[in-house]
Amino acid sequence: MHPRKPKGMPTSLDYPQDATIGDILAGSARRYPRRVALRDGEDTLTYAELHDRAHRVAQGLRAHGIAPGDVVALHQPNSLWFTVTYYGVLLAGATVTPVNPALPPAALREQLAEVATRAVLTHPATEPALRAAGTDGLVLVAAVPPTRAAPAPAGADGPPPGTTPFEDLLTAPDTPLPAVSPEALAHLSFTGGTTGRSKAVMVRHRHVVANVVQFTCWRTGALPARDEHGGVHLEAVPSARTATMTGPGSGTGIAVAPLFHAMGLISQTNNVLAGQTAILTGGRFDPVRYLSLVAERHVTHVTGSPALLHALIAASDGRCYPEVVTVNSGAAPIDTTTSAALARLFPNASVVEGYGLTEATMGLVTGLVDPEDPVPVGSAGLPVFDTEIEIRDPVDTGRVLPAGETGELWARGPQVTSGYLGHPELTAQQYVDGWLRTGDLAHQDERGHVFIVGRAKDMLIYKGYNVYPGRLEELLAAHPDVDQVSVIGAPSPSVGEIPVAYVVPRPSAVPGPDLARRLMDHVAERVAPYQKVREIHFVGDLPTSAAGKILKTELRRLHRSGDAA
Numbered sequence: 001m002h003p004r005k006p007k008g009m010p011t012s013l014d015y016p017q018d019a020t021i022g023d024i025l026a027g028s029a030r031r032y033p034r035r036v037a038l039r040d041g042e043d044t045l046t047y048a049e050l051h052d053r054a055h056r057v058a059q060g061l062r063a064h065g066i067a068p069g070d071v072v073a074l075h076q077p078n079s080l081w082f083t084v085t086y087y088g089v090l091l092a093g094a095t096v097t098p099v100n101p102a103l104p105p106a107a108l109r110e111q112l113a114e115v116a117t118r119a120v121l122t123h124p125a126t127e128p129a130l131r132a133a134g135t136d137g138l139v140l141v142a143a144v145p146p147t148r149a150a151p152a153p154a155g156a157d158g159p160p161p162g163t164t165p166f167e168d169l170l171t172a173p174d175t176p177l178p179a180v181s182p183e184a185l186a187h188l189s190f191t192g193g194t195t196g197r198s199k200a201v202m203v204r205h206r207h208v209v210a211n212v213v214q215f216t217c218w219r220t221g222a223l224p225a226r227d228e229h230g231g232v233h234l235e236a237v238p239s240a241r242t243a244t245m246t247g248p249g250s251g252t253g254i255a256v257a258p259l260f261h262a263m264g265l266i267s268q269t270n271n272v273l274a275g276q277t278a279i280l281t282g283g284r285f286d287p288v289r290y291l292s293l294v295a296e297r298h299v300t301h302v303t304g305s306p307a308l309l310h311a312l313i314a315a316s317d318g319r320c321y322p323e324v325v326t327v328n329s330g331a332a333p334i335d336t337t338t339s340a341a342l343a344r345l346f347p348n349a350s351v352v353e354g355y356g357l358t359e360a361t362m363g364l365v366t367g368l369v370d371p372e373d374p375v376p377v378g379s380a381g382l383p384v385f386d387t388e389i390e391i392r393d394p395v396d397t398g399r400v401l402p403a404g405e406t407g408e409l410w411a412r413g414p415q416v417t418s419g420y421l422g423h424p425e426l427t428a429q430q431y432v433d434g435w436l437r438t439g440d441l442a443h444q445d446e447r448g449h450v451f452i453v454g455r456a457k458d459m460l461i462y463k464g465y466n467v468y469p470g471r472l473e474e475l476l477a478a479h480p481d482v483d484q485v486s487v488i489g490a491p492s493p494s495v496g497e498i499p500v501a502y503v504v505p506r507p508s509a510v511p512g513p514d515l516a517r518r519l520m521d522h523v524a525e526r527v528a529p530y531q532k533v534r535e536i537h538f539v540g541d542l543p544t545s546a547a548g549k550i551l552k553t554e555l556r557r558l559h560r561s562g563d564a565a
Helices: 021-031 047-063 080-091 105-114 127-133 166-170 205-220 262-274 287-296 306-315 336-345 424-430 469-477 513-524 552-561
Strands: 036-040 043-046 071-074 095-098 117-122 140-143 185-190 200-204 222-226 232-236 252-255 277-280 301-304 326-329 350-355 388-392 407-412 435-444 450-455 460-462 465-467 482-492 496-505 535-538
Touching: 021 047, 021 080, 021 205, 021 232, 021 262, 036 047, 036 080, 043 047, 043 080, 047 080, 047 166, 071 080, 080 095, 080 262, 105 117, 105 127, 117 127, 127 140, 140 166, 185 205, 185 262, 200 205, 205 222, 205 232, 205 262, 232 262, 252 262, 252 287, 252 301, 262 277, 287 306, 301 306, 306 326, 306 336, 306 482, 336 350, 336 469, 388 435, 424 435, 450 469, 460 482, 469 482, 469 496, 469 513, 482 552, 496 513, 496 552, 513 535
Parallel strands: 036 277, 071 095, 071 117, 095 185, 117 140, 252 277, 301 326, 326 350, 496 535
Antiparallel strands: 036 043, 185 200, 222 232, 388 407, 407 435, 435 450, 460 465, 460 496, 482 496
């Protein structure tokens, strides 16, 4: 099988050797110095200004005792200062550990200790949780300034007491910064915790550079190059350009994904390498305000999880936004009903799905940005450049399954990371002979398109038959009375496990026994008898992670407790 690639592009890329994440920022700062890189309300930073502020933060960290290899936590909501401090930490030769700003103090304390954090760059709104978690052993705590996207809490007056003024970092003496190796740890990124306790993944500079180059070249029709100072930038390939691509140095997107999560974290550098403008929104997601920004700022790229896209569809009131050329989605597959609604909302856009995980830096698979050659509905796309995908038997892991058969997805490529910090046994289980065992069930068609079925742990066994929740979710999502749905396996003494659906009904639907029976009949008419949904529970919303992934662990807990509400 030879999976397809974007037209006009090579099958393999020439990655910039010895490049670091800082080289990508430096390359764009020289190539697009006056282009707006970040917009946060009325505050903006051009690419030259972003590089300058990051350089100053790096010098400030060095002046306050942060050495190469030290771990610096970013404990902030989304704002332009998150991006500035992210690059500042990396330019100082230190390692970023992004932490969820909503973590309670006990969980925050545990994560900071697990990676031996030396400094924390926080925010006035999140600093109280950090104080409650404890700051013993830290050499520096500084709070970034409030912005429109991330305002100060009510009643706050100036930076939190006991923190180093952020201005001190920006005004430190101008001294040379250390050389950074591509092998240096760039991130200690915690997994999403959708299947249990979060773990810190070791992500090196070379992993990030490779994954950023893979995705950005794929989606812009360009190839990586180096300038005379070693900076990394893109050179367009005219023959690869499609109607829904924006080339290097153009395009505007809204950065709504949490920046502490792999998708948001890596997307920062995707935007930088592409020379795009990122609009920061921060705070609580408001679909009406989001669509207003799309119109006001001439947004060309929309990115989000299916839950976010559902909210946009519901808030659109029949309007459409023709300037959007690409809709990128991750976290879960888009069903056919949602795809049709997105085509009406963004009539000139390619809807591009993707698949990845923190252990692969960010991404492994994505769709073609080509309206004339779309991937099949339900597919996450194709393996990106220099990425191998195998579908293996979940039990006999040495047996590769043929096209069409469902098994466990294994991956190999330059973006696959170095394992889990402090967990050698778990690393050995998931990283085998250069391959990453993802734990996700999938199948491929004859052309290489990847279809994600669900987590291997989500598969249930009914009377000895394998039942995949993803197929049942797709069928239920197509019903006109269903807004969102998730299917889990529930223990049953007589048959092993039964499929149980948790459904968010549409506002026009009346939840109750009659609707539940109609939905179960809707599925039963389309599947084998052993695949039928046996129970349906109606809920107001589905529990999701910060990245928009549905937390089936929480649904299983609710089912065990009998508290479906």
